[in-house]
Amino acid sequence: MTLAAEIDNNNSPEKLLAPVLSAFWDQPNSWTLETYERHEGYQGLKRALAMSPDDLIAYVKESGLRGRGGAGFPTGMKWQFIPQGDGKPHYLVVNADESEPGTCKDIPLLFANPHSLIEGMIIACYAIRSEHAFIYLRGEVVPVLRRLHEAVREAYAAGYLGRNILGSGLNLELTVHAGAGAYICGEETALLDSLEGRRGQPRLRPPFPAVAGLYACPTVVNNVESIASVPAILNRGKEWFTSMGSEKSPGFTLYSLSGHVATPGQYEAPLGITLRQLLDMSGGMRPGHRLKFWTPGGSSTPMFTEEHLDVPLDYEGVGAAGSMLGTKALQCFDETTCVVRAVTRWTEFYAHESCGKCTPCREGTYWLVQLLRDIEAGKGVMSDLDKLNDIADNINGKSFCALGDGAASPIFSSLKYFRAEYEQHITGKGCPFDPARSTVWADRRADNTEVNA
Amino acid sequence: MTENVSLGMPQLPAPEYPAEVHARLEEDARAIIARYPDSRSALLPMLHLVQSEEGHVTRTGMRFCAELLGLTTAEVTAVATFYTMYRRKPSGDYQVGVCTNTLCAVMGGDAIFEELKQHLGVGNNGADDTTADGKITLEHIECNAACDFAPVVMVNWEFFDNQTPESAKRMVDDLRAGRTVEPTRGAPLCTFKETARILAGFPDERPGAVEATGGAGPASLVGLRLAKGEAPHHRIVHPRGEATRQEGE
Numbered sequence: 001m002t003l004a005a006e007i008d009n010n011n012s013p014e015k016l017l018a019p020v021l022s023a024f025w026d027q028p029n030s031w032t033l034e035t036y037e038r039h040e041g042y043q044g045l046k047r048a049l050a051m052s053p054d055d056l057i058a059y060v061k062e063s064g065l066r067g068r069g070g071a072g073f074p075t076g077m078k079w080q081f082i083p084q085g086d087g088k089p090h091y092l093v094v095n096a097d098e099s100e101p102g103t104c105k106d107i108p109l110l111f112a113n114p115h116s117l118i119e120g121m122i123i124a125c126y127a128i129r130s131e132h133a134f135i136y137l138r139g140e141v142v143p144v145l146r147r148l149h150e151a152v153r154e155a156y157a158a159g160y161l162g163r164n165i166l167g168s169g170l171n172l173e174l175t176v177h178a179g180a181g182a183y184i185c186g187e188e189t190a191l192l193d194s195l196e197g198r199r200g201q202p203r204l205r206p207p208f209p210a211v212a213g214l215y216a217c218p219t220v221v222n223n224v225e226s227i228a229s230v231p232a233i234l235n236r237g238k239e240w241f242t243s244m245g246s247e248k249s250p251g252f253t254l255y256s257l258s259g260h261v262a263t264p265g266q267y268e269a270p271l272g273i274t275l276r277q278l279l280d281m282s283g284g285m286r287p288g289h290r291l292k293f294w295t296p297g298g299s300s301t302p303m304f305t306e307e308h309l310d311v312p313l314d315y316e317g318v319g320a321a322g323s324m325l326g327t328k329a330l331q332c333f334d335e336t337t338c339v340v341r342a343v344t345r346w347t348e349f350y351a352h353e354s355c356g357k358c359t360p361c362r363e364g365t366y367w368l369v370q371l372l373r374d375i376e377a378g379k380g381v382m383s384d385l386d387k388l389n390d391i392a393d394n395i396n397g398k399s400f401c402a403l404g405d406g407a408a409s410p411i412f413s414s415l416k417y418f419r420a421e422y423e424q425h426i427t428g429k430g431c432p433f434d435p436a437r438s439t440v441w442a443d444r445r446a447d448n449t450e451v452n453a
Numbered sequence: 454m455t456e457n458v459s460l461g462m463p464q465l466p467a468p469e470y471p472a473e474v475h476a477r478l479e480e481d482a483r484a485i486i487a488r489y490p491d492s493r494s495a496l497l498p499m500l501h502l503v504q505s506e507e508g509h510v511t512r513t514g515m516r517f518c519a520e521l522l523g524l525t526t527a528e529v530t531a532v533a534t535f536y537t538m539y540r541r542k543p544s545g546d547y548q549v550g551v552c553t554n555t556l557c558a559v560m561g562g563d564a565i566f567e568e569l570k571q572h573l574g575v576g577n578n579g580a581d582d583t584t585a586d587g588k589i590t591l592e593h594i595e596c597n598a599a600c601d602f603a604p605v606v607m608v609n610w611e612f613f614d615n616q617t618p619e620s621a622k623r624m625v626d627d628l629r630a631g632r633t634v635e636p637t638r639g640a641p642l643c644t645f646k647e648t649a650r651i652l653a654g655f656p657d658e659r660p661g662a663v664e665a666t667g668g669a670g671p672a673s674l675v676g677l678r679l680a681k682g683e684a685p686h687h688r689i690v691h692p693r694g695e696a697t698r699q700e701g702e
Contacts, residue, residue: 013679022677025669089490098598101554107598111638112669132490139501139538139652140597142610143639143666149656150663175488178652180497180536183595197496197522199535215491255676258600259556265601267676281679299555331556331600345555349595355535439561440604441617 013281018244018252019268020232021225025112031147033154036115042160044231048123049168056127060230063238064250068105069095069186069223070297070326072249072315075230081210082128082218091219092125092133093195094227097179097186099138100298100406101349102329105254106224108266110137110144113228114151118174120227122160123234125172128220132173136191139178148176183353187401188221190355201357202401225254245271249314253328259294260286260334260438271314275330279309286443289334293417297326299346300406302413323413336442338433339418340425343410344372350407358400364391365407375422378430385422389415467512467526475517478506482521485654492522496532498653500539505649509540538652540590545583546644547628550594550607551621557596561604561617566593568618573625588629590645601672602637609648611639614670640665 024030024039033041048056061076082090094117098106110117121133137145152174155161163171177195179185185194189203192214213219229251233241242250249271255278258264262283269278275294285291293303296313302323304311311321318325333342351365368391374380388411396408415422424432436442469475481502486495496518503514515529522529533539540548551566552558575582575591583590599605602614606621613624614637627634628642635641640662651657 013676014682017676017680019677019680022669022673026674026677027668029664030668031663099596101596102556102600103596104598104600104602108669108673112673138598140594140607140610141612142648142651143612143636145651146640146657146663149651149654153656176654177494178498178501178654179538180500180652181538182536194497195494196491197493197532199532256601258603259560263675264603265672265675267679269676282675329600333556333559337559342555342559345553345558349554352595435559435563438559439564440615441561 011277011280016273016277016281017267017269020252021109021113021116021228021254022266022268025108030112031114031151033115033151033158036113036119040235041115042119042231044234045119045122045160046166047234048126049166049170053127053129056123059238060127060233063233063241064248065226065229065233065241066249066251066315067223068225068229068253068327070100070300070324072325075222075226078210078220078222079124079128081208082220083211084129086218088217089132089215090128090130091214091217092121092128092130093188093192093214093219093221094121094133094135094224095186095188095191095221096135096137096224097183097191098224098327099183099186100300100327100329101346102256102258102295102298102331103327104256104258104329105266105327107141107144109224109228109254111147114144114147115155116228116231117224118151118155118160120230121174122165122170122172123230124220124222124227126168126170128218130220131171132175134195134214135174135176136185136195137176137178138185139180145176145178152176182355183349184355184401184403187403190401191221192219199355201355202403204400229253246312246314246316248316249325255313255328255330257282257330257332259332260289260291260337261332262286272312272317274310274312275304275332276309278330279332285332285334288443289336292333292335292337293339293342293414294330294332295326296323296328296330298329299331299349300324300402300409301326302409303417304413305417323409334438336433336437338376338431338435339414339421340372340376341431341433341435343414344369344376346410347372347407350403354403354407358404360395361399361401361404361407364395364399364404367391368395368407368411375425376431378425378428380422380426382423382426384426385415385419464512467516470506470513470517474506478502478517479521481653481655482517486521488654493524496522496524496529497536500529500533500536501649501653504539505646505653508546508646508649509543543583543587544645545588545590546646547588547608547625547642548590548592548610548645549621549625549628550592550597550610552595552597552599552603552605552607553593554596556600557604562593565604565606565616565618565621566591569621569625572622584629586629589625599638602670608634608636609642609645610652611636611642612670613637614672636666638666638670 066072185200190200194200209219392408392411606613
């Protein structure tokens with residue numbers, strides 16, 4: 001084999017991708033129990049039930065699985081924090097409130113393969129000794145809610161939920177709970193308040209949910225993808241899991257490619273793949289355009305540019321490059337996109353979603369929006385740019401929860417990489433971009449006569 | 454919201470539901486409360502439930518929730534006004550939400566929203582966001598976790614992926630004409646009230662609703678297909694075209 005062929009081979013999608021959760025999404029009725037069981041579904045649970053709960057926690061810890069909801073906290077360690085023998089009920093709450101702009105992995109996962117989550121939840125509840133688990137699903141995704149209702153019904157009927165599961169003595173009730181539209185409920189303590197029937201506002205920590213969570217009882221809050229990854233680890237072994245990714249970021253994960261790319265979609269791969277590799281295998285940016293800026297993990301993670309195409313997309317790699325892996329939501333924007341417009345819109349989102357509990361976030365996001373709208377409309381002055389930085393600095397690290405930090409991220413990072421573009425809006429007294437050129441149909445109409453519809 | 458402040462006489466307590474409605478809703482509410490170790494957890498689903506009765510959360514609905522959960526109406530109002538999915542005034546049978554968060558907006562969501570506004574002759578979030586026939590309420594929504602299908606429009610919280618101004622206009626025309634409209638992912642549309650009942654935790658009983666539109670959407674499968682060595686199809690034009698054609702038929 002020639003060197004060139006070898007390199008090519010190592011960069012082939014078959015080598016670089018690793019579908020696990022998505023492995024049978026293309027099968028008929030992929031969401032049903034029958035299809036799931038045909039693809040080794042509920043085998044991980046059987047292995048887990050053969051272990052003691054403490055051994056199970058240790059096993060998941062040794063696998064190195066880290067939270068897929070953004071923070072990357074080790075999942076097994078979260079489970080270990082639950083006090084045992086305290087006489088209180090324990091709860092597992094799955095955070096399915098996927099709302100971070102750009103993030104679109106849990107919703108397709110639950111739509112195509114809800115049983116992987118349910119199996120993971122049963123395993124987790126066995127480990128932390130919980131008899132009641134909840135899925136907090138954002139309300140705005142009724143097709144997913146339908147499939148969760150159905151999957152839970154199937155799981156009860158098959159004896160995977162309810163009393164004495166598979167003869168193990170484990171009892172578990174699972175409640176699917178639909179939210180009502182509030183980004184902040186993705187923050188774990190706001191989620192718990194919301195699940196208790198209150199306004200979704202974050203709680204002061206400590207106490208952490210592991211000590212005083214839902215109904216002031218020990219509670220584990222995990223992201224959908226984190227929990228759904230557990231059955232495969234049990235079924236195929238922690239060695240298999242750690243053979244993927246890096247030492248500190250082992251395993252596989254879903255990368256969501258979106259924006260001005262030729263082939264947006266879900267790409268499941270070992271941690272550490274790069275955006276360049278993902279773009280190379282999937283047709284790159286849309287024809288005739290160049291990557292301008294992108295987010296590694298949703299709008300709350302500082303944006304990257306073309307110079308970061310080779311950053312390994314794992315927790316350490318992205319962190320070392322000045323951002324966060326977040327939710328692996330790779331939103332790619334090309335040179336037709338105005339960065340001021342993009343950041344203004346994100347900031348409007350944070351202002352809208354700020355829960356109002358703490359002053360830096362509530363007031364800060366409001367004033368950021370006023371300044372940004374002025375700049376975008378050509379009514380800004382140069383000193384506004386420092387003011388933006390200053391306000392963002394007064395939100396970042398000084399607000400009650402991470403929503404504030406998230407709001408500051410696009411401001412800091414866009415000013416770092418694209419200050420000249422902000423200045424252009426001010427000196428030119430307006431936006432130099434034509435939004436029509438950024439639309440998906442912009443080039444289609446120019447290229448061919450097919451009416452796009 | 455400041456525009457709703459009134460400085461006159463305090464409002465009288467809301468009227469109760471008629472006895473028959475009250476009895477029916479109470480049975481549903483008891484089923485919801487039974488799902489939780491603590492009754493107050495039932496409040497969000499119960500607000501979806503009262504919304505399924507009247508199409509929006511009324512003072513009567515909030516009083517109903519308060520009485521069943523042993524809360525004050527002030528406590529219930531505080532919750533109902535926090536969450537954007539609870540509508541606070543009469544609205545259309547079909548809630549058309551265009552995603553105008555950054556990615557969808559840039560990819561065409563802003564243009565779709567503007568054209569729908571013109572086409573339907575309604576504003577946004579003002580008094581006039583619903584068409585005169587009471588069919589359509591237009592609003593812009595935040596990121597709905599479908600960025601790989603941008604631009605996205607949600608109707609009664611079902612997915613209409615890869616939209617264009619043309620496909621969106623055709624879709625609202627079909628809705629107003631009473632034709633069956635099917636999303637790209639999700640079940641054939643039911644009314645907003647019926648959707649709210651599903652959100653309250655009562656499974657959709659319509660035959661075929663769970664299976665509708667099949668498994669994962671096309672974008673969800675691209676990585677899997679590449680990993681299996683299947684040739685990447687040239688989806689720059691046609692998957693979007695296909696999706697919109699299907700839905701327009």
